Amino acid sequence: MKLFMASLATETNSFSPIPTGWSGFKEHLYTKSASRGEAGLYAAAVTRWRAMAEAQNWAVVEGLCTYAQPAGPTVRAVYETMRDDILSDLRAAMPVDVVLMSMHGAMIAQGYDDCEGDMMARVREIVGPDAIIGLELDPHCHLTTQMLDNTTAIVCYKEYPHVDVVERAEDLFALCAEAAAGRVNPVMRDYDCRMMAMYHTPFDPIRSYVDRMSAMEGKDGILSVSLVHGFPWGDSPRCGTRTLVIADGNASLAERRARELGQELWAMRNDLRRFPNMEDGLDLAVKLDANPVVLADFADNAGGGAPSDSTFVLRAALERGLRDIAFATFWDPVLVGMCMDAGIGAKMAVRLGGKIGPMSGDPVDLTVTVRGIATDAVQHLGTAEMNMGDCVWLEADGVHVVINTLRTQTFHPEAFQNLGIDLSRMKYVVVKSSQHFYDGFAPIAAEVIHLATPGAITPDYTIVPYTRRDGNFWPKTENPFAGEDPAP
Template identity: 80%
Template sequence: MKLFMASLATETNSFSPIPTGWSGFREHLYTKEASRGEAGLYAAAVTIWRCRAEERGWDVAEGLSTYAQPAGPTVRHVYETMRDDILTDLRAAMPVDLVLMSMHGAMIAQGYDDCEGDMMARIREIVGPEAKIGLELDPHCHLTEQMLDNATAIICYKEYPHIDVKERAEELFTLCADAAEGNITPVMRDYDCRMLAMYHTPFEPMRSYVDRMSAMEGKDGILSVSLVHGFPWGDSPRVGARTLVITDGDAELAEARAQELGQDLWALRDKLRRFPPMEEGIDRALTVNGAPVVMADFADNAGGGAPSDATFVLRAALDRGLKDIAFGTFWDPVLVGMCIDAGVGAKIAVRIGGKIGPMSGNPVDLTVTVRGIARDAVQHLGSAAMSMGDCVWLESDGLHILVNTRRTQTFHPEAFENTGMDLGAMKYIVVKSSQHFYDGFAPIAAEVIHLATPGAITPDFTIIPFTKRDDSYWPKTENPFN
């Protein structure tokens, strides 16, 4: 047996003002040897696949692995160059029995609404009808007919936050290897739930829903079950939640179970979590007995394509006179460089945030003291190491602000602690993240409050200005099945 594997991933916010170009991909992960020691979310799958294949004595050919922080549509020639690089290496590796790809599922490039589907179709054209193609996706994807028509098996991470990337990579390898060896015949069917929502899996009702999905697998011919959450800020005709079931050769069973799970999700829609408006959420934080209270600046999440320099919560904290409050991370490479040059202990006048556009709010001018510096800092999402670049901790009269050079959301307390900041001394912590922070911060929090803040990915799914899909989804339409 021979395996070819690669990874090309980003999540596209169609409404972000930040283009996704070469710098976005090359600053995070860009290598053809990711399986030999690279850290990070999108190196995890190829690392596992190499180990599993070599344990079986298979030949392994590895193409490009690359990832860009979510932003606006990828520049056309950048996408085409990376895609063609992977396809050229695949042709050189032929014949292969198995192709495994780690992608995001919500990548949009100029001229391409469905980069993953485009990649699957081109891979299928090269390898022919008999080779097996496996695709691992982030659940915040747009599951398309082109993906389904050309892949042998598609598996999404089950957890949000995404702490099960490695487990799903193992699962996909086993499923596709069994198919390549003739032991099973995977058949996929999906169901359109006609919903746009956030499905936070640590909380009910989603915790029980995901556990039920997992319990179905390996029984009665069901090989895999995935919930596609959809990425609400991607302007795709397929944006929205879908259930996906893979069975062993039984299309009717796959279709029936996908529909059943989709209808069960629809029945839960009014029980899904809703988030208080920013001021209301801050009011609630002030009543909590205990510290720190962790507040999520939902709409300024770089992981959803936001700039990560919005000042709305910072301004509210100043207006309320809050002290012992930490904010992070603000993306500003220029400011970080200035503060590193000034050095720890320096007192300087700075302009915080509000630089990218209206969705960032207005800049805030403060006189700050540089309290800490961390070079080449790293934080973790589960076991995956995520680069932050250089970081500085700035303090202004009880406000503690973390600023960094690589646009990224906040995953873990170590994001702050890298600079020497003591989160145990804080009453409040404001993280620029929608949910991936939860696994790291919940253990230290007296309470976690998701704020429906203004910004690039505000969680009001009735006002997203789609141009490529209709209004037949809840909550935009109360009953889109009519």
């Protein structure tokens, strides 16, 4: 057997003011040897695939692996150049038996509403109808017909936070290896749940739902089951929640199971978690009188394309006079450079945040002391290393702020600990993240509160200004199935 593998990924926030260009990709991961020890989420799959393939004495050819922090649509020439690089290496590697790709599933470029579907169609054209094509996706994807029509199997991560990338890569490899050997015949069907929501897998009812979903796999002809959460801030006609089932040669079984799972999710829609607004969430944190209370600044999550420099929570905390409160991370390469030049112990007047646009709020002027500096800092999401760049710890009368040079969300307490910040001494810890922080912070938190903050990825899905998809989804429409019989 001969395997070709590659990775091209970003998550596009159609409403972000930050374009995704060359710097976005090359500052995180851009290599054709990612499986040889590179760090990051999108090196994890190819690293595991190489190990599994070589254990079976397969030949392995590795193409480009690259990832950009989520932002606005990718510049057309940048996408086309990277795509064509991968396709050129695939042509040179022919003939191949299996192609495995690690992508996000919500990548939009100028002129391309569906980069993953475009890539899969071009891969299929090269390898022909009989080769096996496997695609690993983030569940915050837009599952499109073009993706489904041109692949043998699609597997999404099951967990949010995404701590199971390696496990799902293993599932996809095993499924595609079985298909290549002729032992299974994967058939995929999906179901449109007509919902837009966040599905946090550590909490019921979603925890139990995902466990039931996983238990179906490997039984009664079901090969794989995925919940496609959708990415609500990507302006795609397919934006929204879907269920995906892969059956062994039985399309009607796959269709029926996908429909049943979708209807089960629809029935629990009113039991999904809801978040307090910023002021109510801060009130709750103060009343708890426990430490540390971890508060998620949901809408300023760089992992969803936000700038990671909004000041709404910081300003509210200052107005309330909160102390022993720590924030991470504010993206501000210029201020980081200034503080590093000044050195630890320097006292400075700084202008913090509010630089990128209206979704960042107004800048905050503070007099701060530089308390710590860390160069080339790293934090973890599960076992994946996530680069932060250079970081600086600023302190202003009991208000502690981490600023950094590589725009990224806060995944782990290491974002603070790298600089020497002792979170056990903080009453409040504010992380710019929507959910990926949870696996790292929950073990140290007295309480975790997700704040429905203002910003670039508002959790109010009824006001997202779509132009490419209709409004026939819950909660924007109370019953998007009106006039239909949703029963199987």
